[in-house]
Amino acid sequence: AAGTAAAGAAGAGGTAVVTTGLVVGAVAALAGAAVVVALVVAPSAEPAPAAPAAAASDSEHGAPSRDDDAGASPDPVVEAPQADPIVDLPLEPVESEPVPAPPVDDSPAVEPVPAPGPPSNPGPAPTPTPTPTPTPDPDPPTDTFAAPPSIASIDTADSLVMPIFSGTAEAGASVTVSGAGVSATTSADASGAWSVELTGLPAGPSTVEAWQVDPAGNTSQRTSATVDLLAPSLSIHAAGPLFHLRMEGRPRAAVEVLLDGRHVYRTTLNGGGSNADLAWGEIRGLLQIRYVADGRVGPTSDARFPG
Numbered sequence: 001a002a003g004t005a006a007a008g009a010a011g012a013g014g015t016a017v018v019t020t021g022l023v024v025g026a027v028a029a030l031a032g033a034a035v036v037v038a039l040v041v042a043p044s045a046e047p048a049p050a051a052p053a054a055a056a057s058d059s060e061h062g063a064p065s066r067d068d069d070a071g072a073s074p075d076p077v078v079e080a081p082q083a084d085p086i087v088d089l090p091l092e093p094v095e096s097e098p099v100p101a102p103p104v105d106d107s108p109a110v111e112p113v114p115a116p117g118p119p120s121n122p123g124p125a126p127t128p129t130p131t132p133t134p135t136p137d138p139d140p141p142t143d144t145f146a147a148p149p150s151i152a153s154i155d156t157a158d159s160l161v162m163p164i165f166s167g168t169a170e171a172g173a174s175v176t177v178s179g180a181g182v183s184a185t186t187s188a189d190a191s192g193a194w195s196v197e198l199t200g201l202p203a204g205p206s207t208v209e210a211w212q213v214d215p216a217g218n219t220s221q222r223t224s225a226t227v228d229l230l231a232p233s234l235s236i237h238a239a240g241p242l243f244h245l246r247m248e249g250r251p252r253a254a255v256e257v258l259l260d261g262r263h264v265y266r267t268t269l270n271g272g273g274s275n276a277d278l279a280w281g282e283i284r285g286l287l288q289i290r291y292v293a294d295g296r297v298g299p300t301s302d303a304r305f306p307g
Contacts, residue, residue, distance in 0.1 A: 144218060146173065146216075148210075148211060148223045149175050149211065149223055150168050152166050157293040161229075161291060161293050161294065161296035162297065163229075164196070166193075166195040167194060167210065167223075169192055169194055171188055171189070171192045172187065172190070173192075174188075175210060175212045176210065178198075178208065178209055179207055180201050180202060180207075184197060188212070203229050203230060203298070206226070207225075207226055208227055209225075210223045229298055231301045232289050234246070234288075234289045238306055244279075246276050247276075247289055248269070249269055249273055250273060251269055251272060252271060254266060259283070283305055284305055285304075
């Protein structure tokens with residue numbers, strides 16, 4: 001009975017060992033697979049040892065320990081199946097396109113302008129300024145006045161001949177000089193200067209007036225002046241069939257003799273201012289004499305032949 005029990009125990013122990021070996025092998029295989037999976041998932045992790053897992057399996061199934069089975073024959077060693085070698089697969093680098101760097105903005109940074117807040121003390125709305133109406137250009141002033149001309153000088157060759165008046169007026173104005181029933185008209189030049197000779201004045205003093213009509217048609221008031229002219233004296237005396245002509249005047253002055261307004265001859269008074277000539281008695285008509293100077297003549301003195 002003891003042998004049978006021992007043999008049964010041994011058989012049971014062998015079965016247990018075999019069973020334990022199979023369990024250990026299965027656990028080892030599962031552990032190997034777990035290690036492979038762990039290496040594939042995390043290549044850097046080390047594989048967990050299989051021995052502690054087998055020991056834990058033995059203890060979980062209630063297998064007798066080695067100390068209790070010291071007298072028994074050693075269990076056959078069952079080698080755990082070898083796990084497939086771990087092959088390190090080279091990881092190919094993934095090439096990616098270079099991302100261009102954003103352009104550098106050299107412009108100065110613009111600070112945002114804060115929105116204006118409401119006025120602290122808003123006043124009344126400003127009154128719009130009316131647009132000024134343009135003032136049209138004024139019309140040019142109308143020329144309605146002409147000043148009297150000036151008389152700057154009167155040339156009579158020391159009262160012997162007809163006067164030449166000179167003066168100023170408006171440029172382009174018409175200037176008239178008049179006196180003793182005679183008149184003369186001239187025009188002022190661009191500078192306003194004018195000059196005119198007034199002929200036909202009698203011997204003695206005469207009042208002369210001058211006025212102008214400007215280019216606008218305005219007539220000025222008159223400017224007056226006095227002219228005093230001289231004329232030699234003439235007398236005729238009968239002496240038989242002849243006539244004595246006596247002339248008196250300015251010493252050494254030139255005298256012109258006219259008959260009925262026509263030139264007869266010229267003579268010069270002596271130092272005493274007189275001259276005597278003889279004329280044929282057959283001469284009849286109006287005899288006249290006058291001074292001559294600078295190509296101009298003065299007023300005349302008249303005398304008629306007797307008879």
